[in-house]
Amino acid sequence: MTSAPDGIVVRHASREDIPAMHRVRKAVRENRLSANTKITEETYIPYLETIGRGWVLEEEGVIVAFAVGEHETGNIWALFVHEDHEGKGYGRMVQEPMVRWLFDQGLARIHLTTGAGTRAEGFYQATGWTYIGIDAHGDAAYERYQ
Ligand SMILES: CC(C)(COP(=O)(O)OP(=O)(O)OC[C@H]1O[C@@H](n2cnc3c(N)ncnc32)[C@H](O)[C@@H]1OP(=O)(O)O)[C@@H](O)C(=O)NCCC(=O)NCCS
Incomplete structure (x- = not known):
């Protein structure tokens, strides 16, 4: 568990x-779940317990941001901040332990994709990610190196 500013806790996520x-995940303005994206609560379990790990950020005991990375592939599966809490540094705070942990697993390179032209692109560029290009699905691809 990481201590942050008063009232803020960043810690490992569990299935609870x-x-x-x-x-x-459902309370974001951009990179929203589309009707045909089948992500349910069940979907998270292997990402938290088997193929990856997650971190949550609590403000006064309420989860308002989370990040999940896959150590087998180096892919960032999810990074979301509740829309009422954007721009407070929470994205950076919840991302950091995940990135550190992925590199600690021996990965030299981690990667992600995000909606092209979304504000998330500015966030990733501000937090150490390198733009690679547009992938086959039309999403923006980024990488970060150990
Ligand atoms: C993208 C997202 C994770 C950013 O989280 P956030 O908590 O608002 O970002 P932070 O406040 O931690 O910002 C961290 C840094 O990024 C910068 N930043 C954030 N958004 C930015 C933008 N649109 N353009 C440029 N820089 C930006 C901040 O200025 C800050 O820089 P600093 O630390 O040097 O001052 C969040 O807005 C979000 O969840 N958006 C909707 C869902 C989404 O798009 N998620 C990514 C899916 S792949």
Whole structure:
């Protein structure tokens, strides 16, 4: 568990956190779940327990941001901040332990894709990610190196 500013806690996510994480996932302005994207609460379990790990950020005991990375592939599966809490440094705070942990697993390179032209692109560029290009699905691809 990492201590941050007063009232803020960043810690590992467990399956009990999934309902709160999914509420955050659904409360974003951009990179929203589309009707044909089948992500349910069940979907999170292997990403938290087997193929990856997750971190949540609590403000006064309420989860308002989370990040999930896959250590087998180096892919960032999710990074979301509740829309009411954007721009407060929470994205950076919840991302950091995940990135550190992925590199600690021996990965030299981690990667992600995000909606092209979204504000997330500015965030990734501000937090150490390198723009690679547009992938086959039309999304913007980024990488970060150990
Ligand atoms: C993208 C997102 C994770 C950013 O989180 P956030 O908490 O608002 O970002 P932070 O406040 O931690 O910002 C961290 C840094 O990025 C910069 N930044 C954030 N958004 C930016 C933007 N649109 N353009 C340029 N810089 C930006 C901040 O200025 C800050 O820089 P600094 O630390 O040097 O001052 C969040 O807005 C979000 O969840 N958006 C909707 C969902 C989404 O798009 N997620 C990514 C899906 S792949």
